[in-house]
Amino acid sequence: MQLLEERIKKDGQVLGEDVLKVDNFLNHQVDPDLMAAMGEEFYRLFKDANITKILTVESSGIAPAVLAGLSFHVPVVFARKHKSLTLQDNMYSATVYSYTKKVNNHISISKKFIDENDRVLVIDDFLANGQAVEGLLEIIEQANAQLEGVGIVIEKTFQKGRELLDARGIHVESLARIAAFENGEVVFVEDK
């Protein structure tokens, strides 16, 4: 998605080997008009899948997921993160390892909000090692819901998340695909 790639080139900040900071339009300060354009793009990519529900994880997933929900006119559910694994009867839960923070987080979704009639689109801000998305997929399986696809804002193709999802035959669409960071600059897949 050109608008997004231009914004990453303009405002993204490459830190070290593999970190892209996009806190001025995506995950601390948010540009609502860009989120709306991204939501329309997700709709274009998945409009034939009869999506009934969008799932994401707090906090950075919420803005892109809710604006996608506005294009699909379906409810958006954001999984809550918590430190301890407190299994509750009324919640589906999964454990998510954070490579950045080197800790296990736990995510959960109320059983009220996902069931076997749902056709689910997962939306997240980043796809790197794929741990957050895998956690959501686990919850979708627990609920016997149908996964229709995964929509990602920014994918780092050189980390293993995309490969894991492809190996499972999942329909993944990323609005910006980063091939590498070279000399502090972002190189997109199509620039290669």
Next chain:
Amino acid sequence: MQLLEERIKKDGQVLGEDVLKVDNFLNHQVDPDLMAAMGEEFYRLFKDANITKILTVESSGIAPAVLAGLSFHVPVVFARKHKSLTLQDNMYSATVYSYTKKVNNHISISKKFIDENDRVLVIDDFLANGQAVEGLLEIIEQANAQLEGVGIVIEKTFQKGRELLDARGIHVESLARIAAFENGEVVFVEDK
């Protein structure tokens, strides 16, 4: 706002003396179309204030704030919550006491995203004791920005938050104002 009050009557769940659970359209599952209608209503209420930035707190504030941002076409910044008060040079921080969880949380916003040229609208999902909003106001003061108003989705008028803000002469608009919970039912101010 009638649409919101009807939704609260239909889907809100009164728990005990003073808790209203609205997790099926506001703070776990989110209804994007309702958020968009609320965003337009906030715009109608504050459109003459020349707002340049919207501030909220993760996670429940993000959906209503971003959809308000879409109506105003201004950036939205969400404060990050953390357990420990780690003062950093590049962040404004404030301490927020949670009456629900009986703990101090700390919130912070990067100095990059708010400055003395900003005219700020604060948006939050609930106004009860006003602690989260007070924390944001503290950050706005630290940044020497101008507070133009506070927009609340659901106000519990019988708790002290509104009074605290009124005493400071702040322009507060709440889309739904709850006067009381009676026999497990919500009573709005205008029903009184």
